Amino acid sequence: MGDILVTEHLSVCFSGFWALHDVDFSVGEGELRVVIGPNGAGKTTLMDLITGRTKPSSGKIWFGGHDITGKSPHEIAAKYGIGRKFQGPNLFENMTAAENLELAAAGRGTVAGTFLRSAPKSAAEEADGVLRRIGLTGKRGLLACELSHGERQWLEIGMLMMQDPKLMILDEPTAGMTEEETRQTGEMIQNLLKGRTILVVEHDMKFVRQVAKTVTVLHMGRILAQGPLAAIENNPEVIRVYLKSEDKEAPKHAGP
Amino acid sequence: MKKLLRLPVNRYVDYGLFLVLALFPLSGSLFYTQLIEKYLVFLIFAYSLDILWGYAGLMNLGHAVLFGLGGYVMALSLSARGGIPDFMANGGVTQMPGWLQVLSNPAAAVLAGILLPALLAGLLGRFLFYSRVGGVFFAVITLALAQVFNLFIQSQQTYTGGFNGIGGLPGLSLFGNELTLTQGYYFVFCVVVLAYVFCRCLMGSRFGLVLRGIRENETRLEFLGCDQARFKTAVFAVSGALAGLAGVLYAPVNGMIAPNDVGMEFSTAVIVWLAIGGRGNLTGAAVGAMLVNVLGNALSENFGVFWQLLLGAVIVAVVFFVPDGIVGALIRAARGRKAGKAVESRG
Ligand SMILES: Nc1ncnc2c1ncn2[C@@H]1O[C@H](COP(=O)(O)OP(=O)(O)OP(=O)(O)O)[C@@H](O)[C@H]1O
Ligand SMILES: [Mg+2]
Numbered sequence: 001m002g003d004i005l006v007t008e009h010l011s012v013c014f015s016g017f018w019a020l021h022d023v024d025f026s027v028g029e030g031e032l033r034v035v036i037g038p039n040g041a042g043k044t045t046l047m048d049l050i051t052g053r054t055k056p057s058s059g060k061i062w063f064g065g066h067d068i069t070g071k072s073p074h075e076i077a078a079k080y081g082i083g084r085k086f087q088g089p090n091l092f093e094n095m096t097a098a099e100n101l102e103l104a105a106a107g108r109g110t111v112a113g114t115f116l117r118s119a120p121k122s123a124a125e126e127a128d129g130v131l132r133r134i135g136l137t138g139k140r141g142l143l144a145c146e147l148s149h150g151e152r153q154w155l156e157i158g159m160l161m162m163q164d165p166k167l168m169i170l171d172e173p174t175a176g177m178t179e180e181e182t183r184q185t186g187e188m189i190q191n192l193l194k195g196r197t198i199l200v201v202e203h204d205m206k207f208v209r210q211v212a213k214t215v216t217v218l219h220m221g222r223i224l225a226q227g228p229l230a231a232i233e234n235n236p237e238v239i240r241v242y243l244k245s246e247d248k249e250a251p252k253h254a255g256p
Numbered sequence: 257m258k259k260l261l262r263l264p265v266n267r268y269v270d271y272g273l274f275l276v277l278a279l280f281p282l283s284g285s286l287f288y289t290q291l292i293e294k295y296l297v298f299l300i301f302a303y304s305l306d307i308l309w310g311y312a313g314l315m316n317l318g319h320a321v322l323f324g325l326g327g328y329v330m331a332l333s334l335s336a337r338g339g340i341p342d343f344m345a346n347g348g349v350t351q352m353p354g355w356l357q358v359l360s361n362p363a364a365a366v367l368a369g370i371l372l373p374a375l376l377a378g379l380l381g382r383f384l385f386y387s388r389v390g391g392v393f394f395a396v397i398t399l400a401l402a403q404v405f406n407l408f409i410q411s412q413q414t415y416t417g418g419f420n421g422i423g424g425l426p427g428l429s430l431f432g433n434e435l436t437l438t439q440g441y442y443f444v445f446c447v448v449v450l451a452y453v454f455c456r457c458l459m460g461s462r463f464g465l466v467l468r469g470i471r472e473n474e475t476r477l478e479f480l481g482c483d484q485a486r487f488k489t490a491v492f493a494v495s496g497a498l499a500g501l502a503g504v505l506y507a508p509v510n511g512m513i514a515p516n517d518v519g520m521e522f523s524t525a526v527i528v529w530l531a532i533g534g535r536g537n538l539t540g541a542a543v544g545a546m547l548v549n550v551l552g553n554a555l556s557e558n559f560g561v562f563w564q565l566l567l568g569a570v571i572v573a574v575v576f577f578v579p580d581g582i583v584g585a586l587i588r589a590a591r592g593r594k595a596g597k598a599v600e601s602r603g
Contacts, residue, residue, distance in 0.1 A: 051479060078481030086479075092472040103469045106462040107482025111490045114462040163480055 004029040004197050005050065005167060010059035012049060019045040021221040023059070027167075032189070032198045034208050034229075037218035038242050043201045044087050046218065047169050050199075051084045052076040064166065078108045083165030085156045087172045087201070091144040097155055098140040101127045104159035127162065134158040134188070150181040157188060168192065170200045174207050186210040205243070217242060265590040266539035266583050270452070273542055277445060281438050293441045295549045297505045298529075300451045302541035304498035305526050310535030311459055312491050313471030315395045318402030319526055322377060322496045324518020326369035326503025328409070331422040331513045332356060333365030343422065347414030362429075369504035370497050377496030381489030388485075390474075399520065406519035421514025428508045444505055451498060455538055458494070467491055468536070532574050534581025543583055 003026040010023040020042045027033045035043050048054040050061060052073040061069045063080050076082050092100050105126070106114060131137045134154040139147060144155060153173060160168050170189065174182040186207055189198060202208055208215065208229070215232045217224040219242070225235050232238055277296065281289045301323050309315050335341040336356050340349060352360075359365050380401075384394060409416045416422070428440040435443060458464055466487050469477045474484055507513050516522065526545075533544020551570065555563035578585040 053479075073478045074481050074483045077479055078483070084479050086476075090473065090476050092469055092476065094472055095468060099465060099468075102462070103465055103477070104480050107466045107469065107477055107480060107484075107487070111463065111486050114466055114487075115458070159480070 002029055003027060004064055005199075006062040007046075007050075008060045008062070010046075010049060010061065011057050012045060012054060013057045018221050020049070020056075023221070023223060025216065025223060027197055027199060029197055030193070030195075031214065032193050032200070032211060033214055033216060034212040035199065035201045035216045035218060036203065036205075036208060036242065037224070041218040042221040043218050044171055045221075047084065047171055047199070047201065050076075051082055051169065077163070077165070081166035082169065083160045083163040083167070084169040085160055085171060085173060087175070089149075089152050089156070091152060091155060091159075093145040094143055096141050096143055097136050097147065097158075098127060098131065100144055100155055101130055101158055101162050104162035105164075130158045130161045133161065133191075135184075150177050153177060153181075153185070154188070157185070157192075161192065166196055168196060168198045170198065170202075172201055172203065174202065174204050179206075182207050183210065264587065266537050266587055269539050269543065269583065269586070273539075273546065274449065274452075277448075281441050286437055289437060289441055291553065293437075293444055293509055294506075295546055296441070296444045296448050297502050297509055298526075298545045298549060299448050299542050300505070301499055301502035301526055302529050302533075302545040303451055303455050303538060304495045304502060305530055306535060306538055306541035307455055307459060307467070307498070308491055308495040309527075310530060310537070310541065311464060311471065312467040312488060314390070314488060314492065315398075315527070316492075316495075316523075317395045317399035317527070318405070318520070318523050319398070319495075319499060320518050320520075320522035321398075321402050321405045322373035322499035323503040323506070323522070324405065324409070324513070325373045325376060326500030327507045327513045327517060328416060328422070328503070329359065329369040329372060329500075330365055330504040330507035331425055332415075333359040333362065333369075334425045334507060335422050336360040337426070341422070343417040343420075344414055349414060366504055370500045373500030373503070374493045374497035378489060378493035381485075381492040385485040385488040385492075390488075399523075402518075402520050402523050406515050409515045409518060417514075419515060421512055421517075422507075423512035423514075425507055425511050425513075427511070428505075440509070444509060447501070447505065451501070452538065452542075455498075459538070463487070463490075471536070528571055530581070532571060532581060534584035534587075537583055537587065540581045540583035544581065547582075 005025075005027040007023055007025045010020055010025070011018060012020045023046065025046070035046070037043050045054065049056050050063075052068070052071050052075070055070050059069070060067060063082065066080060068076055068080055071080075077084075092103060095103065128137075131140050134157060136147075136151060136155060136158070139151065144152060147155060153176070157170070157173060160170075173189065174185050177185060182204060189200065189211055192198060200211065212229045214227065215229050216226045217232060217235075217238050224241065225232055225238050227235075233243065277292065280292055283289070301319075304322070305316065305319050308319075332341075336352065337360060340352050359368060384397065389397065410419050412418070426434065428435045428443060430443065459467070466477070466482060469482070470484050470487060477484055506517070525548075529544035529548050530541055531544070532548055533542065534540025548567070548571070552563065552567050555566050559566055574582065580588065
């Protein structure tokens with residue numbers, strides 16, 4: 001299997017601080033990769049670079065054989081097919097759950113294409129299907145801001161389902177969820193894998209054990225280790241910088 | 257019937273308002289019919305700002321520029337029907353300029369009065385939104401533009417009538433026949449209804465959905481693959497066309513146009529209408545425009561010079577106590593009740 005995403009010597013510097021330093025990172029097509037690492041390791045920054053939110057100071061990003069370095073977010077999303085759930089809630093708060101989903105598929109094409117009364121029937125059915133899969137059928141008419149924390153996270157995953165990207169990036173999808181919700185989310189993500197590649201940033205080790213095969217550990221802007229979950233969990237260096245503190249505090253933080 | 261019952265509450269307000277407006281000439285007062293006819297034109301202007309500011313969240317502080325552009329084009333056209341207009345002759349123009357000859361054709365004037373503002377807005381959007389000028393900066397730039405446009409109109413005395421504007425315009429006419437007041441009223445009313453239907457359809461489409469998405473969370477939308485600059489430019493152009501249409505009607509309905517109608521003052525007025533009525537549902541724009549103007553008129557009749565003070569107090573009170581406007585508050589109240597019912601029936 002070829003690599004769908006490759007970064008070469010990727011670095012980014014925020015006014016003198018190297019948030020990422022010479023990162024060579026690659027993800028195989030169809031893979032579900034989990035990225036872990038302590039707070040401030042640069043996980044979100046890496047996702048920002050891939051999706052065009054931040055421009056790298058140096059290095060290149062390749063996706064599906066195309067150079068996407070420095071391209072705009074909407075081009076990366078629409079043309080190349082990379083979708084992203086942000087760390088922390090990022091919804092259309094005053095719109096209904098159904099509208100959030102519709103919107104996820106609406107803005108990609110031309111302006112004129114959106115003048116038609118409504119989405120093609122298939123898209124409306126798709127939204128219904130997604131609502132069912134994320135368990136929000138009964139709440140389709142509620143505003144996003146009226147949903148519970150877990151439901152809002154699922155709505156975001158639903159929006160990604162509607163967007164149907166080749167690469168799905170999920171930044172802390174289970175933050176703030178109960179144990180049961182976290183497990184359900186894990187199942188949801190595994191079901192999503194069919195026919196696409198998924199990149200998950202997560203702190204919850206229980207969740208990581210549920211979904212992960214290969215894990216990449218970031219630490220201070222560099223890749224500290226990468227490999228099968230079992231090897232990572234026994235890597236003394238990883239245990240020292242990350243896993244020890246992680247298991248002790250078992251943080252379920254919803255970062256900024 | 258069932259369908260009618262399921263309508264959002266503000267749609268009843270829309271239809272009720274249209275019913276009242278449709279019946280108004282039956283009151284028999286020519287004076288008030290003429291006044292309300294002018295306010296009908298303002299309704300179109302208010303809709304044009306609502307799709308821009310209410311739906312897409314783009315606050316245009318110089319919206320009257322687009323209105324005025326349409327208005328001046330129409331006023332020039334109307335004043336040139338009988339040869340070179342006086343203000344031009346006074347300025348030393350002895351031969352009708354070619355562009356004015358074209359404009360003296362009513363159809364060409366209507367078209368130009370709608371398309372020029374659309375073009376201006378589209379070009380502005382092309383420059384501003386693609387270079388990521390948004391939010392407050394957009395508002396400030398449009399404000400500056402209003403000022404520049406106003407000065408431009410005033411300085412081009414020979415072609416715009418300068419400070420005095422262009423007056424003595426003939427009333428509405430259709431295919432060469434001058435309309436009576438009542439006919440004119442109903443003609444404008446029909447255009448208002450058409451503009452309303454147009455806005456409803458457009459805002460109810462996925463285009464409208466994307467605009468609301470831009471207002472709500474522009475960044476998120478971009479990561480869903482939406483090129484927001486394109487949508488903003490498009491809505492700005494459509495909004496410009498509608499504002500221009502309002503201006504085109506305004507010139508004959510009001511009988512004159514002056515720099516006041518295109519500058520900051522009138523731009524601020526339409527902002528106030530929307531702030532009072534509520535944004536992003538079309539109803540609020542109409543209610544706000546009608547309410548503020550009717551109230552302003554009533555207050556000026558009864559309280560002389562103090563009316564602006566009183567109106568100001570009312571405006572401040574509404575903006576302070578119901579920040580999402582009268583209709584916004586109404587929708588929220590109805591929604592709250594509905595949500596409450598749903599909870600009851602579940603429990
Ligand atoms: N736009 C920015 N400007 C300046 N510094 C930034 C910016 N974005 C991130 N940083 C810094 O880069 C470092 C890496 O941040 P990042 O958000 O990538 O960490 P993370 O691994 O996602 O952490 P967490 O687990 O807390 O989400 C942090 O020290 C952060 O303060
Ligand atoms: Mg992060």
